[in-house]
Amino acid sequence: MPEAPAPARPTILAVWLILAGAVGWWAAFSLTTERFHLLMDPTATASCDFSVLVQCTANLESPQGSLFGFPNPILGLGGWIAPIVVGAAILAGARFARWFWALFWVGMLGSFVFVCWLISQSIFVLSTLCPWCMVTWVVTIPSFYAVTLHVVRSGVAPVGPRVQRIADSLMSWVPLMAILSFAVIAVLAQVRLDVLGSLF
Template sequence: MNDTRPAVHAAPIWLGVLLIVTGAAGLLGAFSLSVERVELLLDPQHTLGCDLNPFLTCSGAMESAQGSAFGFPNPFIGLMAFPAPIIMGALTLGRVAMPRWVWTVFSIGVLGGLVFVLWLAQQSIFFLGFVCPWCFLVWMAMYAMSFPLWVWGFGSGALPAPSGLRRTAAKVSSWGWVLSLALAVIVVVTIMVVLPGIPRFLFSGF
């Protein structure tokens, strides 16, 4: 049977806005961490603005082995990767229809990013025992970006999927944010439970 799905797909405006906002948020986090990393290299005694307490610290994350997972600082990955969703979002707002292979490659990249930040969150919470504030912003940006993109992609046919999954995704194409919100809540609750010093610090002024 011939595939009757269109060869090119123009994403909805809301997805374009989401990709730009989350891409910009992730890029802000990556840029801020990169600047802080350079400052720390220039002056190892420098106190970073995001070192709030032993449980909320950027320098601890940067100086850990997990902070250079591929042999160089992780923020450099964000500097290279986060322009991609911004560009995709801008093309979407321009009503540019893109081939399925473009959406597929982009979605695979987003999946790789999500897996990476989930691993970093797991390492940070359960092994290092602290959370980097700028890293947390990057995590949230990836959570917010991922599921709405995939649900729309599967439902519209922009991403390859079995017909059953495609029909289901099409019915809930604008509700992917629920999955993103659920993942964000799970991570935040995990942080609060495993690292009780964070909520004590956040609510110490009340």
């Protein structure tokens, strides 16, 4: 089956991966330090606690905040290094094998699913909005969309040339796709938590 030609070098994707990785890593680092602070002083409150609704403490101290037996931000400290390295390698001229992109996509899929679960837990179970968690949502969601479209357009996914071309054309729509996703989250938060009512 003939394949549509892959982009010579996905520079914009590479730059985004570096920026998203840096922002995501900083959010994870900030949450990790907050968790250490709370462990050292159980009577303290996190610096990102602004109200009953907007806070980090409830999320960090909940079972959902340590799903695998350790604080979730530790996953981010390790995981966000991968997009940074991949993005930098692309800018340096590296070309990855199909299996590498497939594994990288699986990792992004896992992050996306985990974030979607955390969003649902935050809104519908914990009834809080963690500022640093929301930063993580903001970079994870578009990163997943962008990597997914790239593996499709570049021939990593077993699809035909027409689907590859569609994926390539959709790359420019990733920001809008992300904004629409954020809008859905905002509506859910408003309906469930009355965010606007708590602020005004």
